[in-house]
Amino acid sequence: MADYTVITDAHGLGVAAALLAGGEGLVAVDVERASGFRYSQRAYLIQVFRRGAGVFLFDPPPIGDFGPLQTAIGGEEWVLHAASQDLPSLRELGLEPRVMFDTELAARLLGHARVGLGAVVEDTLGIALAKAHSAADWSTRPLPQSWLEYAALDVLHLVDVRDVLHGELEEQGKTEFAAQEFAAVLERRPKAPREEPWRRLSGLHTVRGRRSLAVARELWTAREEYAQEQDVAPGRLVPDRALVAAIMADPQTKQALAGLKEFTGRASRSQIDRWWSAIQAGRAATELPTDRARGGDTLPPPRAWADRNPEADARLKAARPVVEARADDLGMPTENLLTPELLRRVAWSPPEDVSPETIGEALRDLGAREWQIEQTAQGIADAFVTSVQEPGSVAEVAS
Template sequence: MTEYRVIDTPEGLAEAAERIAAGEGPVAVDVERASGFRYSQRAYLVQVFRRGAGVFLFDPPPIGDFAPLQAAIGDVEWVLHAASQDLPSLTELELRPPSIFDTELSARLLGWPRVGLAAVTEQALGIVLKKEHSAADWSTRPLPQAWLEYAALDVEHLVDVRDVLAEALDEAGKTEWARQEFEEVRTREPKPLRTDPWRRLSGLHQVRGRRGLAIARELWQSREALAQEKDVAPGRLVPDRALVAAVLAAPSSKAQLAGLKEFNGRASRTQLDRWWAAIDAGRTTSDLPPERLPGGDTLPPPKAWKDRNPEADARLRTARPAVAALAERVEMPTENLLTPELLRRVAWEPPHDVTPEAIGDALRALGAREWQIELTAPVIAEAFVHPVQEPADAPGESS
């Protein structure tokens, strides 16, 4: 078995960067995080492969400054698998690709049945990758050799996979489609911060009343602060179900909270003062959250459209199968041809003139790519012009 060495010094990075710069062709890049173990989404291992240079494994925390690596590969194409997952962590290290080739997205556009890295590598090259360490805690030090081998194989064959996929895209006439998709991923802005993220607490629907929600909010915020301070995934400190159980039990004392069997987790007992203070803050605050947030820009669920906007319902029910049929003809998943959200939005509020050009303008304003507009706008316009109305209920029937 190959003995892999992790580069963990600025001097080692500089030497490796020189060797990578002397390589040829695109560079394969991958990132390993510690999701589910750590609070942050920082990279705990960066893997790089380039023909003529080989595989390099970098340990970001002790290295710090990755400028030499950026200088070495900042003018060539980067090959990634599911780039949208890795680019934020790379950006945090100030590693930014000038262009990308996404092997997972390519497989989707080609309609391949499975798009995980192991499946794509096997279909493209006939090579079977072991994926048993994908959910490992990559903040572990030292990293076991078996993990390092797994990480190296994630990039060692990726450029060869890229070449097979590029040829397949060209033969299918989808090269330009892929280029536009890659660029959208590369330049995508981070999602805005969610309003009231504490409302994502699993089981929060059981909590009734604004006071109960205030207590849940204070517990969530206190856990979040501790998780960030310790760089530990919040759920590993105290699970969501434990926070919700504490709200529902309404303990009258710290001792009652400590005796609550559902209130468990790594920090449930050792941080008891913290949790009791959060409960007390929630019980005494005058800043009570609304039971529900305003709808904002969110559309109602499609099942409610028939009553709330029957014309939009007819448009969506006609356009959706038409777009799905088109996706089948071009051999790709419907969501890659056009996301359901974009179709719902243009169906809910279509342009005044329902023409392919006007539909195209509406889709463009919503963020659709030009290749998507070219394919789908005529189909959607046709569906909107001739929507199929759902038959009314017969006398005596209920909806």
């Protein structure tokens, strides 16, 4: 087993940056976070590999300023796996590529049956990677040597994997598809915060009544604030199911809450005053939440379309198999050709005059890439027109 050393200071970063700047070709980058353990999504280990330079492991918290590394490699093409997961953590540190290649996304476009990093490395290079530490707490210090080897292997083969996948993209005529997808990932910015994030509480659908929902809102908020303060994943303090159990039990005293066996979690008793205060605040709230989340621009579930918007239902049912068939022809998952959400939106609110051009414009406005529009707009337009001409359709019955 190779012996890896973690770089923890500015001097080490500068030396590594100089070596990486003198390396050759593409740069492989990966990030290890502590998801499920910490509140934040910050990077707790950054791995970088470049031919002619080697593998370098960086400990972000003590280093702080990654400017020298960005200067050394920022202008090169980076190779990442599932880049959308790693880019936010990298950007927090001022690290961002000019262009990049995403091996997971490339594998999806190529129709690989398995797209996890270990599977893609094995399928392309025949090398089996142990994934024993993928769910580890990477905020642990010191990091065990076995974890460091695992982390190093995540980037050691990534450039070779990229080269194989790039060749497959060329063979299948999908190089431009991939280039547009990679650019879209780089350009994508974080979504706006949810208007009512507390409604993500697992099991909330079992809670009835606006007053009980107000208690849920206050408990979720109290846990979120404490989790952020402690930098601990909220569910490790008090699990969702425990919060819901407390809401459903409707305890009348703090002692009754403390005695509720379903109210579990490392902070369920040590912070009992916090949770009881939240319950009381919910019960005293004057602004009660609605029984259901505010609609915003969320579409109703497709199963409800036949009653609520039968024309849209007909359009969706006509276009969906067309898109699925095209994806099958291209040898890729349907959601990579066109996400179901985009198809639903254009089916729900199509342009007034349906044509490949107007459908293309609608898809473009919704964020579809040009290659996706080229592959789907004609078929969707034809399907929409057909949906109102078939015997028994809404338009046919109305006439």
